[in-house]
Structure formats: structure tokens, C-alpha cells
Amino acid sequence: xxxxxxxxxxxxxxxxxxxxxxxxxxxxxxxxxxxxxxxxxxxxxxxxxxxxxxxxxxxxxxxxxxxxxxxxxxxxxxxxxxxxxxxxxxxxxxxxxxxxxxxxxxxxxxxxxxxxxxxxxxxxxxxxxxxxxxxxxxxxxxxxxxxxxxxxxxxxxxxxxxxxxxxxxxxxxxxxxxxxxxxxxxxxxxxxxxxxxxxxxxxxxxxxxxxxxxxxxxxxxxxxxxxxxxxxxxxxxxxxxxxxxxxxxxxxxxxxxxxxxxxxxxxxxx
Amino acid sequence: xxxxxxxxxxxxxxxxxxxxxxxxxxxxxxxxxxxxxxxxxxxxxxxxxxxxxxxxxxxxxxxxxxxxxxxxxxxxxxxxxxxxxxxxxxxxxxxxxxxxxxxxxxxxxxxxxxxxxxxxxxxxxxxxxxxxxxxxxxxxxxxxxxxxxxxxxxxxxxxxxxxxxxxxxxxxxxxxxxxxxxxxxxxxxxxxxxxxxxxxxxxxxxxxxxxxxxxxxxxxxxxxxxxxxxxxxxxxxxxxxxxxxxxxxxxxxxxxxxxxxxxxxxxxxxxxxxxxxxxxxxxxxxxxxxxxxxxxxxxxxxxxxxxxxxxxxxxxxxxxxxxxxxxxxxxxxxxxxxxxxxxxxxxxxxxxxxxxxxxxxxxxxxxxxxxxxxxxxxxx
Numbered sequence: 001x002x003x004x005x006x007x008x009x010x011x012x013x014x015x016x017x018x019x020x021x022x023x024x025x026x027x028x029x030x031x032x033x034x035x036x037x038x039x040x041x042x043x044x045x046x047x048x049x050x051x052x053x054x055x056x057x058x059x060x061x062x063x064x065x066x067x068x069x070x071x072x073x074x075x076x077x078x079x080x081x082x083x084x085x086x087x088x089x090x091x092x093x094x095x096x097x098x099x100x101x102x103x104x105x106x107x108x109x110x111x112x113x114x115x116x117x118x119x120x121x122x123x124x125x126x127x128x129x130x131x132x133x134x135x136x137x138x139x140x141x142x143x144x145x146x147x148x149x150x151x152x153x154x155x156x157x158x159x160x161x162x163x164x165x166x167x168x169x170x171x172x173x174x175x176x177x178x179x180x181x182x183x184x185x186x187x188x189x190x191x192x193x194x195x196x197x198x199x200x201x202x203x204x205x206x207x208x209x210x211x212x213x214x215x216x217x218x219x220x221x222x223x224x225x226x227x228x229x230x231x232x233x234x235x236x237x238x239x240x241x242x243x244x245x246x247x248x249x250x251x252x253x254x255x256x257x258x259x260x261x262x263x264x265x266x267x268x269x270x
Numbered sequence: 271x272x273x274x275x276x277x278x279x280x281x282x283x284x285x286x287x288x289x290x291x292x293x294x295x296x297x298x299x300x301x302x303x304x305x306x307x308x309x310x311x312x313x314x315x316x317x318x319x320x321x322x323x324x325x326x327x328x329x330x331x332x333x334x335x336x337x338x339x340x341x342x343x344x345x346x347x348x349x350x351x352x353x354x355x356x357x358x359x360x361x362x363x364x365x366x367x368x369x370x371x372x373x374x375x376x377x378x379x380x381x382x383x384x385x386x387x388x389x390x391x392x393x394x395x396x397x398x399x400x401x402x403x404x405x406x407x408x409x410x411x412x413x414x415x416x417x418x419x420x421x422x423x424x425x426x427x428x429x430x431x432x433x434x435x436x437x438x439x440x441x442x443x444x445x446x447x448x449x450x451x452x453x454x455x456x457x458x459x460x461x462x463x464x465x466x467x468x469x470x471x472x473x474x475x476x477x478x479x480x481x482x483x484x485x486x487x488x489x490x491x492x493x494x495x496x497x498x499x500x501x502x503x504x505x506x507x508x509x510x511x512x513x514x515x516x517x518x519x520x521x522x523x524x525x526x527x528x529x530x531x532x533x534x535x536x537x538x539x540x541x542x543x544x545x546x547x548x549x550x551x552x553x554x555x556x557x558x559x560x561x562x563x564x565x566x567x568x569x570x571x572x573x574x575x576x577x578x579x580x581x582x583x584x585x586x587x588x589x590x591x592x593x594x595x596x597x598x599x600x601x602x603x604x605x606x607x608x609x610x611x612x613x614x615x616x617x618x619x620x621x622x623x624x625x626x627x628x629x630x631x632x633x634x635x636x637x638x639x640x641x642x643x644x645x646x647x648x649x650x
Contacts, residue, residue: 163355166322169342170349171420172372185359267406267413268358269351 014246021046021239028235046236050244058241061223065203066248067134068219072141073198077191079142080149081184087150088157089165103154106147114144118211125212132213140208145198152197156190157183161269185264192259200249220245272333272427273298274319274460279328281314281484288314289325290484296428296462296477298333301454303471304464305507306481312464313352315481316430319462320349332427343374348421349430352437354413356405362416363388363401369424391423394453411442422457429454429461436465447473468508472496480504502555502633505626511560511590511601517630520552529556529625533596534575539622545636546627555633557626563602564619565591567610574617579610593618 020028022042033039050058083106086092087099097105121140122131130136160183168178184191206221213222224241227234274296281289289311296302304312317323319330321342330337337345348369356365369375370384379387392398395415400408408416414434421429435446451474454461465471471478472492480488480495480503488500499505505513518531520538527538527546536556538546546554569576577595589608593600595618602618610616627636 161353161355163351163353164357166317166320166342167349167351167355167357167420168368169322170320170345170347171369171424172343172346172374174341174343174373177373182357182359186357188359263406265358267404267408268356269353 017239017242020235021243023236025234025236046234046240049237050240057218057223061218061220062244064134064137064217065219065221065245068137068141069199069203069248071138072145072202073195075138075142076145076149076198077153077195080146080153080194081187081191082179083146084150084153085157085179085183087154089162103151107151109147110144114207117144118207121208122211132215132217134217137208137212137217137219140212141198141202141205144208145201148201149194149198152194153187153190156187159265160186161265164268186268188259188264189261192256196253196256196260199252203245203249272460273331274428274462275329275331275334276315276319277329277331279315279318279325279330281311281318281323281325288484289318292328292481292484292486294479294486294489296460298460299458300476301451301461301463301474302477302479303475304462304479304481305466305468305471306464307466307507309483310481311484312466312481313432314484316349316432316462316464319428320347320430321345322349343372346374346424346426347428347430348424348426350417350421350432350434352433354417356413356416356420358405360405361401362392362397362403362405362408365405365416366392366401366419366423369420375424387423388419391419395419395422411438411446414438414446422453426459429459431461431463433465434463435470436467450474468496469510472508480507498637499626499635501635502557502628505557505628505635509559511603513557513559513626514563514600515628516556516558516598516600518554518556520546520549520554529554529627531556531596532598534598534600534618536620536625537622538625541623542625542627542637549636551630553630554636555628555630557628558600558620558624560590560601560603562620562624563600563604564621565593565602565604565610566617566619567614569617570619572619574619576615576617579612579614579616582608582610582612584608591616 019034019036022036022044023033023040024043024045027033027040036042087103092099092102094102125131125136128136130139164186165178165183168182173181204221205219206225209217209219209222213219220241224238224245227238227241275294277293279289279292292311292315294302304315306312314323318325319332321337321340321344325338332345332347357368360368366388367384370379370387388401389398392401395418397412397415397419400412400416405413405416414437418434421431435443435450438446447470454474463471463474475492478488478490478492478495479486482503488495488504490498495504496508499508502515506515516531516534518529518534518536521528521530523535527543529536529538536558564570566574575595577593577600579591580594580599581592583590584607588603588605591602591604591608591610593602593616600618628634629636
């Protein structure tokens with residue numbers, strides 16, 4: 001029962017967005033109308049506008065969002081995996097700093113409000129001509145995703161029995177091959193989860209894109225805001241874009257879910 | 271195949287000294303058991319030889335070649351881990367072919383012969399039908415065979431096994447013990463086998479190395495180590511039930527020597543008497559194996575010490591008795607079914623020639639001068 005109430009709260013905004021995307025402007029402004037064909041006549045007006053000839057940058061921004069999300073998540077997971085592996089399997093000591101302190105230091109970067117970092121990044125990017133560039137955005141998101149990826153993956157690597165990597169060494173494999181052929185496959189659920197979280201972060205991000213981009217490298221959240229503020233609020237079109245924006249993270253989640261569900265460590269050690 | 275030499279190998283983990291000084295020689299094709307309780311340094315020794323642990327000092331030579339600075343992947347050893355360490359992301363076949371696809375061996379085992387080799391080994395081990403299975407679909411015994419197979423396919427210079435059968439049930443353990451012995455004889459590979467179980471070590475090995483707290487304390491053939499233990503530790507480690515160690519004193523009884531303590535008296539064999547007579551201290555620890563303790567329900571002709579049975583453990587063909595005689599507690603293993611019950615009165619005695627004598631303080635066996643280690647079986 002509670003679940004049903006919660007579900008209603010959670011799903012209603014999504015339903016409302018879907019319904020609005022098929023309404024005409026008049027139906028939208030005439031007060032609440034809920035049920036298609038009874039309350040209002042569905043139209044595909046907003047969808048024609050979205051995918052037809054347009055005066056806004058939907059396709060470019062969609063491609064940008066997809067590129068930034070997938071590339072920065074890939075980089076963060078790849079670099080994060082090596083860092084997390086190191087923190088899990090070796091004992092470091094830099095003065096007072098041991099493994100746990102290093103890990104904490106890394107994660108603590110996420111405690112800081114991103115707005116603090118963004119201003120510094122803005123000035124740095126200005127000097128490096130990385131403002132409004134795709135490379136710059138990928139790097140910014142990677143840098144911001146990395147601490148979380150390391151934190152998440154470290155736990156996964158710690159769960160992998162050290163004997164498995166030792167066995168691979170005795171079987172004749174060098175360090176990098178051991179990681180790629182034995183250790184990383186066994187951390188697949190962690191890698192998938194980290195990729196998912198990193199992807200969603202950059203996909204949803206508004207702040208970085210707002211400050212660091214203005215034309216070439218803008219993303220979907222920026223486009224949606226522009227639609228709202230530059231013209232009259234076109235709710236029908238906004239809703240259609242909103243639905244499209246929901247789709248890629250769902251696809252990523254469904255695809256990666258297979259890896260997250262797998263019990264990869266079963267049957268390895270007694 | 272190759273010989274193996276360890277010289278003064280040391281290893282310290284943060285606060286724990288794992289290996290204090292491990293030295294031994296293992297000849298080409300020999301089967302050596304590393305015997306010791308958990309924490310004695312068996313696993314660290316094996317991992318140091320395999321190259322996945324780096325010793326702090328000492329030398330390790332495989333086939334005469336110093337391997338201290340050669341990484342694990344360049345040593346061509348095989349290690350069967352105590353927990354098997356199968357790769358859960360691969361099938362049984364994937365696990366077994368993995369060492370053959372390694373860069374170091376890719377030349378030697380081209381794709382086709384690698385497959386052939388895996389089938390060959392799988393057949394020997396009786397797991398040919400499991401090759402397509404995933405590791406989690408296997409029973410403990412099957413996993414153990416796969417781990418063994420993965421080690422065997424590569425034709426290693428040295429074959430290392432870390433308690434490979436200690437987690438199997440008793441029946442399977444017995445079968446695998448016989449099978450390991452046969453395999454090792456057939457292949458003739460130099461083998462180092464770590465185990466806490468003395469019976470396993472005696473059944474399998476040509477030579478036993480006894481480890482204690484990271485130190486080699488005795489090396490010898492199974493019978494030599496069993497019959498001539500260097501000290502109370504080794505005597506206690508080999509044999510089940512454990513040897514009786516009784517604190518006694520050497521006394522002269524009408525011209526003959528006897529060991530006396532807390533109401534128990536054992537006659538001493540003339541051949542040992544001379545050595546014991548010369549000793550300054552008369553305090554001594556007397557060892558007698560439970561199987562050498564004689565128990566009779568009536569007083570024997572030669573006399574003896576009476577005691578009370580406090581526990582009876584029937585074991586089928588034999589019975590283990592715990593007898594309290596005077597202030598001493600003596601465990602005896604006697605043949606057949608016994609009609610004795612707790613509180614029965616019995617007389618115990620020993621054959622004088624079956625007694626062991628140890629220094630009370632150091633635990634060293636009296637007959638063996640310090641520093642001399644029985645290496646009779648170390649080279650055949």
C-alpha cells in the first residue's frame with residue numbers, strides 16, 4: 001500500500017510529462033487535463049517540431065551530452081580502476097598519509113560544492129583555450145567523476161581474493177595482463193556501477209555546462225533551459241525533450257544491469 | 271623439472287616474523303613435505319618460491335638458477351592454492367588452458383597442442399566431462415582437481431602444493447592422497463607439498479621438512495623423523511594420538527636406572543642408561559607413544575603402575591584409553607575392543623626400548639647432539 005502511494009508520487013510527474021508532450025498549447029493552458037482522447041486530443045505537434053526542421057540545437061546538444069557522458073565515464077572508470085586497484089592491493093605511505101587517508105582525500109573532493117571548482121576551471125580553461133570545447137568538457141567531467149569511481153571501485157577490488165591475481169602471476173602473466181584478464185573482469189559489477197553513476201552525473205549536469213560552454217559544447221540541460229527562458233515557455237516541446245532526455249540513462253542502466261547482477265566471484269576460492 | 275634450494279630465506283610482515291630462516295635442498299624429482307601447524311610459515315615459503323611473495327633475505331634457486339629477482343611469471347613453477355583460486359570468470363577449460371596461453375609459454379604450446387594437452391590432463395584427473403562447466407557448478411573435490419589440472423598442464427620446473435586436499439572430506443582425501451602419490455611418480459616432477467597433517471606427509475613424501483615458527487627444525491625421511499624426532503615439538507607433531515610427554519626424574523633403583531615421576535616408574539633400557547647416567551641434571555621429559563603403552567586389567571608379573579581409566583574412545587580396530595596413574599595422565603592406544611570403562615583399574619607399563627628422552631628445558635632429544643640434523647633421506 002505504501003509502495004503504491006510512493007509509486008503514484010514517483011510516476012505521476014513522468015506521466016504528466018508524457019501527457020503534456022502530446023497536448024496542444026491550448027489544452028495545456030486550459031487547466032489540468034489528464035486523460036488523452038477524453039480530456040484532450042493528442043497531437044504530435046511537439047514531436048514534429050523536435051525532429052523536423054528546427055531553430056534550436058537539439059541534435060547537436062544531444063550528441064554532445066551523449067559524447068561527454070560516455071567518454072568521461074569511460075575515462076573515469078578506466079583511470080579509476082587502476083587507482084582503486086592500487087589502493088586496494090598495495091600499502092602506501094606518504095608521511096602521515098596511508099591508504100585510507102589517500103582514499104578519503106580523494107573522496108573529499110566531492111564534498112566541495114562544484115561551484116567552487118567551476119570558477120577555477122573557468123579561468124584555467126580560458127588560458128588553455130578549452131572553454132566551450134568538447135575536449136574540455138570531457139576532461140572536466142572526468143576529473144569530477146574520478147574520485148567517486150575510485151571510492152566505489154576500491155571496495156570491489158578489496159573483495160577479490162589476492163590469490164586469484166597471484167595464480168595468474170604464477171601462470172605466467174605480467175602485471176597489466178593480470179589486471180585486464182583476471183582482476184578487471186572480476187570487478188565487472190563495480191566497473192558497471194561506476195560507469196553508470198559517472199554517466200548519469202555528466203548527463204544530468206547543469207552547472208559545468210552552464211559556465212564552461214556557450215555555443216559549440218552545450219548540452220541538453222542547457223538547451224532545455226534556453227527553450228524555457230529565451231522564448232515563451234513551450235511546455236509541449238519541453239516535455240518532448242524531457243522524455244528524450246530520460247531515455248539514454250535508462251538504456252545504459254538496462255544494458256549494464258546484466259553485469260551488475262552477476263555474482264562474478266562465485267566458485268573461485270573455496 | 272629441476273632441483274630447488276633455499277638458503278636462509280627470511281620474510282617479515284609488518285609485525286609478524288613469517289620466516290626466520292628457511293633452508294633446505296630438494297633434489298630433482300623428489301617429493302618433499304613441508305610439515306608444520308598453521309602459522310609455521312608453509313604458505314609463505316611456497317609463495318616465496320613461486321615468486322608472489324618477496325623474501326627479505328636469503329637465496330632461492332630453481333635448477334641452480336638464482337630466482338630472487340625473477341618475477342613469478344618468469345619462474346615456471348606451479349602452485350595449487352589452499353583455496354584453489356580458480357578464475358570464476360572462466361570455464362574449467364578456460365582455467366586449465368590459461369597457463370598455456372601465457373606469453374612465456376605461447377611458443378611451446380601452440381593453440382592446437384594446448385587444447386590437446388588440457389584434454390590429456392583432464393582425462394588423467396577424471397574431469398574431462400567437466401571442461402565446459404563454470405567453476406561454481408563444481409563440488410569441492412572437482413574444484414580441487416581443476417586446480418591440480420591447471421598446475422599440471424604447464425610441465426612446471428617445481429610443483430608446489432599448499433594443503434591441496436585439507437578441505438576435502440575424509441574419504442575423498444584418502445583417495446586423492448593415493449592419486450597424488452601416483453601422479454607424482456608418473457610425472458616425476460620435483461614437488462614441495464605443505465601440510466599440517468603428519469600422516470599425509472608420511473604417506474606422500476620422500477623427505478619431510480618440519481617447520482616451526484618460520485624455522486626448519488628437522489629434515490629427514492618420514493621414518494627417520496617419526497622414529498628419531500629431534501625434540502618434543504617434532505615428537506608431538508608426528509603421531510596420533512600425540513606422544514605422551516611425562517616430566518620425570520632419573521633415579522637409580524638397585525643398580526639399574528629408572529625414570530620416576532609422580533607415582534609412575536619406567537625401567538630404562540641398558541643401552542640408553544650409560545648416556546643418561548652421565549647427565550648433570552636428573553630432570554628429564556620422557557616420551558612414549560600411545561601405541562607403545564601396555565595396558566593390562568590385572569597386575570602383570572613384572573609389576574607395574576596401577577591407574578584409573580578416565581576415558582575410553584573406541585576406534586574400531588583399536589581403542590584409545592586415557593589413564594590417570596599417580597599424578598600423570600597417560601594416553602594408550604591398544605588393540606581390539608576393550609571391556610574397560612571409565613573408573614576401571616588398570617596396570618600400565620612400557621617397553622624400555624620404546625622410551626624417548628628429552629631435555630626438560632630445551633625439549634631437545636637426549637641422544638641427538640645439538641646441531642646435528644638427520645639428513646639420511648635428503649639425498650637418495
